[in-house]
Amino acid sequence: MNITLKQAQAVIEKALAKSKEIDTKMNITVVDTGANQVAFARMDGAWLGSADISLKKAKTACFFGMPTGEIGKLSQPGQPLFNIEHSNGGLISFPGGLPIKDGSGQVIGAVGVSGSSVENDHAVAKAGTEAI
Amino acid sequence: MNITLKQAQAVIEKALAKSKEIDTKMNITVVDTGANQVAFARMDGAWLGSADISLKKAKTACFFGMPTGEIGKLSQPGQPLFNIEHSNGGLISFPGGLPIKDGSGQVIGAVGVSGSSVENDHAVAKAGTEAI
Amino acid sequence: MNITLKQAQAVIEKALAKSKEIDTKMNITVVDTGANQVAFARMDGAWLGSADISLKKAKTACFFGMPTGEIGKLSQPGQPLFNIEHSNGGLISFPGGLPIKDGSGQVIGAVGVSGSSVENDHAVAKAGTEAI
Amino acid sequence: MNITLKQAQAVIEKALAKSKEIDTKMNITVVDTGANQVAFARMDGAWLGSADISLKKAKTACFFGMPTGEIGKLSQPGQPLFNIEHSNGGLISFPGGLPIKDGSGQVIGAVGVSGSSVENDHAVAKAGTEAI
Numbered sequence A, B, C, D: 001m002n003i004t005l006k007q008a009q010a011v012i013e014k015a016l017a018k019s020k021e022i023d024t025k026m027n028i029t030v031v032d033t034g035a036n037q038v039a040f041a042r043m044d045g046a047w048l049g050s051a052d053i054s055l056k057k058a059k060t061a062c063f064f065g066m067p068t069g070e071i072g073k074l075s076q077p078g079q080p081l082f083n084i085e086h087s088n089g090g091l092i093s094f095p096g097g098l099p100i101k102d103g104s105g106q107v108i109g110a111v112g113v114s115g116s117s118v119e120n121d122h123a124v125a126k127a128g129t130e131a132i
Helices: A005-021 A050-064 A068-074 A118-129 B005-021 B050-064 B068-074 B118-129 C005-021 C050-064 C068-074 C118-129 D005-021 D050-064 D068-074 D118-129
Strands: A027-031 A037-042 A097-101 A107-114 B027-032 B037-042 B097-101 B107-114 C027-031 C037-042 C097-101 C107-114 D027-031 D037-042 D097-101 D107-114
Touching: A005 A027, A005 A037, A005 A107, A005 A118, A005 B037, A027 A050, A027 A118, A037 A050, A037 B005, A050 A068, A050 A097, A050 A107, A097 A118, A107 A118, B005 B027, B005 B037, B005 B107, B005 B118, B027 B050, B027 B118, B037 B050, B050 B068, B050 B097, B050 B107, B097 B118, B107 B118, C005 C027, C005 C037, C005 C107, C005 C118, C005 D037, C027 C050, C027 C118, C037 C050, C037 D005, C050 C068, C050 C097, C050 C107, C097 C118, C107 C118, D005 D027, D005 D037, D005 D107, D005 D118, D027 D050, D027 D118, D037 D050, D050 D068, D050 D097, D050 D107, D097 D118, D107 D118
Parallel strands: none
Antiparallel strands: A027 A037, A027 A107, A037 B037, A097 A107, B027 B037, B027 B107, B097 B107, C027 C037, C027 C107, C037 D037, C097 C107, D027 D037, D027 D107, D097 D107
């Protein structure tokens, strides 16, 4: 099962609402299980460089079916996946990307958020996933 | 003046409505005056390859402030801009990309649509611009 | 439904058999519905440059759900999709790429073949699809 | 001497068997001495992002004629090859990539495996090389 546009737009709207609530300006990307973009929104005044980061976070979470921050723990110097970020045209391995699961726990896509601290990025991504 | 997210989402909604009206499945991208993506939607079942084409159409229309189809007339063999498509990481020069203008006629962004015939792509893009 | 590895390997084996039958040396790629590679084989002595062409043919056939040669008719100078090949990191629009359908007619992936004349490439791709 | 398709497919089959034996889902790439892909297989449900990693591991092992993990020891901060991963379009320098040698000890290609822990990736790659 792949995420639908309707579901992806619901994720974006939830994430936008959370972003406004905590007074941040975010880029939000939703991808399907093939890591292909389904929906995107850049808030007015959001960092321009964060658009690509939000896409790469969504793709990274999709590629490995886990939160981007988990990858980042393993990619530090001396850790098992050091410099994994060089794969797949560039991964982003700090928090802000999360798999999106349906009611049965199956991954149907992923969301990536970038534009503030990694804590805020993660919080907005999490809010987005709760739309499903 | 740059297009706002609210305006970009209105363009997408109008384009989605037109796309449903004429029974097509489209990818729709809105970029700002910097040719950077502001909003995107891929309809369920739309051609996967049309996502990038819709982005490139929006960028192309923004880069030169004119409908993509106008570029295409000039890029044919023997014409002044032959193979201009090689620039800017790849242009798309057939119809479906249009500048978006505000009430005063100033360009504030562009929309790119892909997923059906170039006539349908253009019609959906045009419907989108009418949201502003 | 996405093509399985077992199905993809069956496509490759059928294509290899056809390729030997007509005395050619081919590169054969199978992708899933997300245009991601599932299986690949390069025959001994096959043109090295045809490996990427076989991948791009498989992706192109997947991106638009049609034989690559159909795209090529529309992308000629003066035709509606002139220079569409600049999208998606490079399309290949001559014959040799075909969608793969299951028993119900649904697209489950695509195959791309390159290494000989386009007629031979197409014939080998077609043989491959008949494995499903 | 370059690895043949028959040998590459034998490497893949051995690696697939080992992967099933230890209950993992792998991406497996075999390249020749020119670091060009000869054969590839992605197991059903394997991480999508591991496909490119398996290719980059195979290329990295081929580029330098040694196990990828050996490169990784030298590419850490303060070590002689720090960030060598930026070369060649992206290297992967953690375990899972191995040169493939013929009976006389000559390198004839390389295998790259990705989809589980680096220990499992390495074990599956090693099983693959034992097919020759």
